[in-house]
Amino acid sequence: MLPPNTRRSLPMALLRAREVIMAHFRPMLARHDITEQQWRVLRVLAEAGPLEATELANRASILPPSLTRIIKAMEERQFISRDKVKNDGRRALLAISPAGLALIEDLSPERIAIYDAIERRYGAEQHEHLLDLLESLIQSESSENQT
Amino acid sequence: MLPPNTRRSLPMALLRAREVIMAHFRPMLARHDITEQQWRVLRVLAEAGPLEATELANRASILPPSLTRIIKAMEERQFISRDKVKNDGRRALLAISPAGLALIEDLSPERIAIYDAIERRYGAEQHEHLLDLLESLIQSESSENQT
DNA sequence: TGTTTGTAATTAACACGTGAATTACATCTT
DNA sequence: AAGATGTAATTCACGTGTTAATTACAAACA
Numbered sequence: 001m002l003p004p005n006t007r008r009s010l011p012m013a014l015l016r017a018r019e020v021i022m023a024h025f026r027p028m029l030a031r032h033d034i035t036e037q038q039w040r041v042l043r044v045l046a047e048a049g050p051l052e053a054t055e056l057a058n059r060a061s062i063l064p065p066s067l068t069r070i071i072k073a074m075e076e077r078q079f080i081s082r083d084k085v086k087n088d089g090r091r092a093l094l095a096i097s098p099a100g101l102a103l104i105e106d107l108s109p110e111r112i113a114i115y116d117a118i119e120r121r122y123g124a125e126q127h128e129h130l131l132d133l134l135e136s137l138i139q140s141e142s143s144e145n146q147t
Numbered sequence: 148m149l150p151p152n153t154r155r156s157l158p159m160a161l162l163r164a165r166e167v168i169m170a171h172f173r174p175m176l177a178r179h180d181i182t183e184q185q186w187r188v189l190r191v192l193a194e195a196g197p198l199e200a201t202e203l204a205n206r207a208s209i210l211p212p213s214l215t216r217i218i219k220a221m222e223e224r225q226f227i228s229r230d231k232v233k234n235d236g237r238r239a240l241l242a243i244s245p246a247g248l249a250l251i252e253d254l255s256p257e258r259i260a261i262y263d264a265i266e267r268r269y270g271a272e273q274h275e276h277l278l279d280l281l282e283s284l285i286q287s288e289s290s291e292n293q294t
Numbered sequence: 295t296g297t298t299t300g301t302a303a304t305t306a307a308c309a310c311g312t313g314a315a316t317t318a319c320a321t322c323t324t
Numbered sequence: 325a326a327g328a329t330g331t332a333a334t335t336c337a338c339g340t341g342t343t344a345a346t347t348a349c350a351a352a353c354a
Contacts, residue, residue: 006190006206010265010274011172011183013281014165015208020288021157030343035309036158043153054332059153061162066310068334073309090319090332118157122287126280127157133277134160140269141167177313182339201302213340215304220339237302237349 010137024114028107037062038070042079042096046104050095052085079103157284171261175254184209185217189226189243193251197242199232226250 006012022036029039040060045051048059057067071094074080079100085091096104119127153159169183176186187207192198195206204214218241221227226247232238243251266274 006187006194008278008282009262010168010278011165012187012208013278013285014161014168016285017281018158018161018165019208020285021161024288025158026342035342037310040153040159047153052332061159061166063311063313064333065312065335069309088320088332092333115156118288122284126283130277130280130284131155131157131160133273133280134164135155136273137269137277138160138163138167141171141265173312182312184340199302210341210343211303212305212342216339235302235350239303 021118024118025111028110028114032103032107034103035070037066038074038079041067041070041074042100042104045080045094045096046101050083050093052091052093056094074100168265171265172258175257175261179250179254181250182217184213185221185226188214188217188221189247189251192227192241192243193248197230197240199238199240203241221247 026036029036034042037060040062041056044056044060051059053064053067053071056062057064060067062070071080071082075082077099078097080094081097082092082094085093122130173183176183181189184207187209188203191203191207198206200211200214200218203209204211207214209217218227218229222229224246225244227241228244229239229241232240269277
C-alpha cells in the first residue's frame with residue numbers, strides 16, 4: 001500500500017511492457033501498410049465472424065470514433081465489408097473480406113514466429129502466469145467496484 | 148507455444164489491463180485539465196529532478212515528437228521550465244516549477260487513494276507479483292535478443 | 295579552417311485516443 | 325400518431341503515437 005512511484009507502478013509497467021512487445025510486431029505490420037489497430041480489427045473479425053460496430057469496438061479495445069475511421073479506411077482497401085442489419089437502420093454487420101483473410105493468412109507464420117520467440121525468451125511458465133494475472137486484474141477492475 | 152489468439156495474447160491483455168487501470172485516474176486528471184502524458188512528465192521531473200529531453204522521454208516513455216509538444220504546452224502553463232546547458236546548444240535542462248510541484252502535491256492524496264483501492268481489490272501479493280513479472284518481461288525483451 | 299559525420303531536438307504528415315456534441319434511428323409513453 | 329427518451333454511430337476538436345525528414349549544433353578529421 002505504499003504510494004506508487006513512477007518506476008514501479010502498474011500504469012508505467014503496463015505501458016513499457018506493451019511497448020517492448022509491440023516493437024517486435026511493428027516492422028511486420030508496417031511492411032504491409034496496416035496499423036496495429038487495423039490489425040486488431042482484422043484479427044477479431046476473422047476469429048469471431050461478422051460483428052456489429054459496438055461489439056467489434058469492445059472486442060478490439062478501440063473507441064467508437066477510432067473505429068469509424070478505421071472501418072472507412074479498411075472498406076476502401078476492401079479488407080472488410082458492411083451489411084445493413086434489417087429492422088434497425090443504425091446497426092450494420094461488419095465482416096472481413098477474402099482479401100482481409102488472405103492478409104491474415106499471409107502474416108500468420110511470421111506473427112507466430114515472433115510471438116513464439118518472445119515466449120521462448122520469457123519462459124512459457126512465466127508467460128502463462130502473466131496472462132493469468134492480467135486476466136485477473138482486468139476482471140477485478142472492469143466490474144466496477146468503485147474507485 | 149500455441150498461436151496466440153486475440154483473447155489470450157500479451158498485446159491485448161496488456162492493453163486492456165492498462166485501460167481498466169487508467170480509467171480510474173482519468174477523471175482526476177481531467178478535472179485539472181492535464182493529460183495522462185503531461186502527468187507522467189511532471190511525475191518524472193518531480194522524482195528525478197531536472198533532466199534533458201532525451202532522458203525525460205525515456206523515463207516517461209514518451210517519444211521525442213510528443214515530448215516536444217508537451218514541453219511547449221507545459222512551459223506556457225508554467226508547470227515546467229527549461230535552461231540551456233552550457234557548452235552544448237542542443238541540450239536543455241527541463242525542470243518542474245513550483246506550480247508544477249504544487250499540482251502534484253494537490254493530487255497526491257487522491258492519486259494514492261485510487262491506487263490503494265486498486266491494490267486492495269486486486270490483492271497486494273498478486274500486485275507485487277504482477278509488477279515483478281512485468282519488470283521481467285521488459286528486461287527480457289528490451290535488451291534486444293532479436294526477433 | 296572547412297568538410298564530413300554524428301547527435302539532439304524539432305517539424306511534418308497521418309493515424310489513433312479521448313471526451314463532448316450531434317445525427318439517425320428505435321422505442322416508449324400517452 | 326406525436327413527442328419524449330434511449331441507443332448506435334458519427335463528427336468535432338484537440339492531444340498523442342509513429343515514422344520520416346529536417347534543422348541545429350557538436351565532434352572528428354582531412
